[in-house]
Amino acid sequence: MKKTVTICFTNNKGGSGKSTTCSNVGAAMARAGKKVLLVDGDMQLNLSLSFFSEEKVLEMAAGEMNLYHAIGGQKDLTDYIVHTPYEGLDLIPSSTQMSSIEYELFTKWQREFILKKCLQKIKAAGTYDYILIDAPPTLGGWVMNILCASDRVLVPVEASPWGMFGLANMFDFLDEVKEIAPELQVLGIVITKADTRKAYFKQTLETLKDMDGIRLLDSVIRVDSSIEWAQDASAPVVEFKKSSRSAKEYTELAEEVMDRVSR
Numbered sequence: 072m073k074k075t076v077t078i079c080f081t082n083n084k085g086g087s088g089k090s091t092t093c094s095n096v097g098a099a100m101a102r103a104g105k106k107v108l109l110v111d112g113d114m115q116l117n118l119s120l121s122f123f124s125e126e127k128v129l130e131m132a133a134g135e136m137n138l139y140h141a142i143g144g145q146k147d148l149t150d151y152i153v154h155t156p157y158e159g160l161d162l163i164p165s166s167t168q169m170s171s172i173e174y175e176l177f178t179k180w181q182r183e184f185i186l187k188k189c190l191q192k193i194k195a196a197g198t199y200d201y202i203l204i205d206a207p208p209t210l211g212g213w214v215m216n217i218l219c220a221s222d223r224v225l226v227p228v229e230a231s232p233w234g235m236f237g238l239a240n241m242f243d244f245l246d247e248v249k250e251i252a253p254e255l256q257v258l259g260i261v262i263t264k265a266d267t268r269k270a271y272f273k274q275t276l277e278t279l280k281d282m283d284g285i286r287l288l289d290s291v292i293r294v295d296s297s298i299e300w301a302q303d304a305s306a307p308v309v310e311f312k313k314s315s316r317s318a319k320e321y322t323e324l325a326e327e328v329m330d331r332v333s334r
Contacts, residue, residue, distance in 0.1 A: 075194045076332050078258070079221035081206040081214060083241050087234060088263030091298060091308075092227045092324070093205040094121035095317075098307035099325035101159040105200040108152065108193065111138060111165035112186075112217050113207040119164045122155040124305050131164040139166035141189055143175060148189045149196075157310060161199075172213050182212065183251060187220035210244045218245070219252040223332060226257070227292075230265040230275045242285065258331055259286030261324060265293045288331075290324035292317065 080093040090113065097107045111118035119128045131137055131153070141151050141163070151163050176182040190202065206217045218224065226241060228234055242257075249255050260279055265272050279287050293316065301311035309318045 073197050073200065075197060075199050075202055076223065077190070077194070077202040077204065077221045078223045078225055078328070078332070079204045079206055079217050080225050080227060081218070081241075082226050082228065083208055083210045083214075083244070084229070084234060084237050085208040087208070087227045087229050088292065089208070089227045090115075090117035090121065090205050091302070092225070092261065092263060092292065092321070093203050094118055095307045095309050095321035096225075096325045096328060097201070097203045098157060098160060098309045099322045100201055100329065101157055102309060102322070103325065103329070104159070105329075106159050106198060107161070108199045108202045109155075109160070109162045110148075110190075110202060110204040111163065112169070112204050112213070113165055114167050114169035115207070116165050116167065118205040119162065120305060121302070121307055122157075122160075122162060122305060123164075128164065132166040132168075137164045137166040139168045139172065142172060142185060145179075145185055146189060147192045149193055152193075157307075169207070169213075173211050176212055176216065183215050183219045186216045190220055210240065214244075215248055218248045218255060221255060223256050223258045225288075225328065226260045227263045228260050228275075228279070230262050230272050232271070234264070235275065235278065238282075257286065258328065259288045261288045261290055261292065263292040265291050267291070267293060288324070288327055290320060290327050292320050292324065295320075 080089050097109050100107045116128050152161050204217050206214050295317035297312045297315035298308050298317050301308035309321050
């Protein structure tokens with residue numbers, strides 16, 4: 072039976088391209104013949120909006136078949152899976168009620184491992200090659216829960232002065248999580264929203280390369296209006312406009328991630 076690898080996409084800084092990276096890496100993996108489950112762990116619902124209309128996403132968020140209700144009841148997530156329009160690519164949708172999940176988890180026994188427990192049967196079944204989780208831009212107990220359920224972590228970082236802000240805190244937090252989840256491994260940082268013509272991009276690159284013990288992925292996601300048009304169409308850019316530069320870059324990133332995971 073194949074081993075399912077769970078990858079968390081996280082950054083405590085909003086606007087890092089985290090949800091876009093998660094959705095497109097997942098879609099590119101599915102296009103490569105892999106079976107992928109996406110988990111929308113953010114109350115902003117952006118991962119869900121990457122595949123379904125706003126009306127459908129709000130309908131799923133308002134109902135009971137979403138991540139919020141599953142976590143609250145500590146239920147097996149198998150019954151909460153919905154199929155996206157793309158073959159080999161499924162989703163567990165989120166809810167705006169995820170905003171209160173920190174408080175609800177606070178009194179639970181072994182609260183850091185609830186998501187891991189809810190994913191246990193899915194992982195044991197070996198149906199999926201990858202589970203990709205989109206985490207909210209915080210460093211609280213819910214993100215710790217997501218990290219404890221993951222095997223690997225990918226940190227998307229926007230190539231801008233504000234994009235770099237707080238990155239040290241992010242890695243300090245990851246070190247804390249590793250104390251209770253020592254098997255967690257950091258895949259590295261991927262640069263997003265890059266304008267390679269600007270001098271600041273080169274400065275960002277050098278700064279990240281100089282950071283101790285942090286691996287910088289070779290793939291770089293550049294600024295591309297195709298991404299915004301794809302978001303407007305509720306589709307990942309690797310499906311919406313396959314010939315675009317960003318579709319090719321996300322496909323390369325997915326290949327790099329799969330290669331690094333298999334090492």
